[in-house]
Amino acid sequence: xxxxxxxxxxxxxxxxxxxxxxxxxxxxxxxxxxxxxxxxxxxxxxxxxxxxxxxxxxxxxxxxxxxxxxxxxxxxxxxxxxxxxxxxxxxxxxxxxxxxxxxxxxxxxxxxxxxxxxxxxxxxxxxxxxxxxxxxxxxxxxxxxxxxxxxxxxxxxxxxxxxxxxxxxxxxxxxxxxxxxxxxxxxxxxxxxxxxxxxxx
Numbered sequence: 001x002x003x004x005x006x007x008x009x010x011x012x013x014x015x016x017x018x019x020x021x022x023x024x025x026x027x028x029x030x031x032x033x034x035x036x037x038x039x040x041x042x043x044x045x046x047x048x049x050x051x052x053x054x055x056x057x058x059x060x061x062x063x064x065x066x067x068x069x070x071x072x073x074x075x076x077x078x079x080x081x082x083x084x085x086x087x088x089x090x091x092x093x094x095x096x097x098x099x100x101x102x103x104x105x106x107x108x109x110x111x112x113x114x115x116x117x118x119x120x121x122x123x124x125x126x127x128x129x130x131x132x133x134x135x136x137x138x139x140x141x142x143x144x145x146x147x148x149x150x151x152x153x154x155x156x157x158x159x160x161x162x163x164x165x166x167x168x169x170x171x172x173x174x175x176x177x178x179x180x181x182x183x184x185x186x187x188x189x190x191x192x193x194x195x196x197x198x199x200x201x
Contacts, residue, residue, distance in 0.1 A: 003141065003142040003143070003144070003145030003146040003149070004145045004146075004148075004149055006123070006124070006146055006149075007145060007146035007147060007148065007149030007150040007152075007153075008149040008150075008153060010119070010146075010149075010150050010153075011149055011150040011151070011152065011153025011154055012153050015113065015115060015187065016070065016074045016109050016110075016113050016184070016187050016188075016191070017036070017037075017039065017040070017106065017109050017110050017113060017154070018154060018157065019180060019183050019184055019187060020036055020074075020077060020105065020106060020109050020184065021033050021036045021037045021106070021154050021157060021158050022157065022158070022161050022180060023077070023081050023177070023180050023181075023184065024036045024102040024105075024106070024158075025158045025161040025162050025165070026161065026165060026176060026177055026180070027081070027084060027177070028098065028099070028101075028102050029162060030158060030159055030162030031099050032098070032099050032101075032102035033102070033157075033158030033159075033161060033162060034155050034158045034159065035099045035100075035102050035103040035106065036102050036103065036105070036106030036109075036154070036158070037106070037151060037154030037155045037157070037158050038103075038106075038151055038154070038155065039103060039106035039107045039109070039110045040110055040116070040147065040150060040151060040154075041147065041151060042103075042107055043107050043110040043111055043116075044110070044116060044120075044147070047110075047111070047116045047117060047120060048120050048124070048125070048128070050117065051116070051117045051118075051119075051120035051121040051124075051125055052120065052121070052125045052129075061199050064114065064195040064196075064198045064199045065195070065199070066112060066114050066117065066195075067113075067114030067191050067192075067194070067195030068191070068192050068195045068196060069112050070109070070112030070113045070114060070188075070191055071187075071188040071189065071190070071191030071192035071195065072188065072192065073108065073109065073112050073188070074109065074112075074184055074185075074187055074188035074191060075184070075185050075188035075189065075192075076188075077105070077109070077184050077188075078180075078181045078182070078183070078184030078185035078186075078187075078188060079181070079185065081177055081178075081180055081181035081184060082177075082178060082181035082182075082185075084177060113191075114191070114195060124146070127142060128142060128143070
């Protein structure tokens with residue numbers, strides 16, 4: 001139950017990966033959005049292991065420096081999305097965005113996002129360790145429930161956006177992309193400010 005509730009909350013929470021999932025869906029179609037939404041399945045095993053190691057070894061500043069790098073990358077994605085909004089014809093898929101490219105960027109967004117590291121170092125990691133000490137079955141059940149809901153929420157949102165995409169008439173498609181670009185840039189700035197403040201910048 002804990003894995004279900006935490007996974008659903010993480011999957012529905014606004015953040016860099018969810019925002020880029022929506023952007024990829026609007027620009028590249030449902031397959032691109034679903035690919036981005038599934039990025040945690042490829043990135044989070046090393047993130048979990050690194051977070052548990054960070055919990056005992058690495059200064060907190062390292063995580064915040066990673067967050068600043070992530071903020072810069074998210075700002076870049078926002079700038080790129082704003083450029084595509086200016087030139088994109090209404091209702092046309094961006095042929096430059098394919099599934100592999102979207103997945104690669106989703107992986108990079110998740111790797112550079114400090115939130116998974118902080119979550120697994122402070123919340124998920126201790127839960128996983130306690131569950132494993134009781135029985136490995138509990139730990140596996142927690143991980144399966146968490147990622148089923150996390151990835152499932154992202155995929156469901158991507159599919160919903162894809163179905164609603166055809167309802168965007170005329171300039172609404174470009175406006176939607178531009179608003180998402182602003183959101184990405186805002187999220188990136190917030191990541192930089194929050195992590196910069198934490199290390200005394």
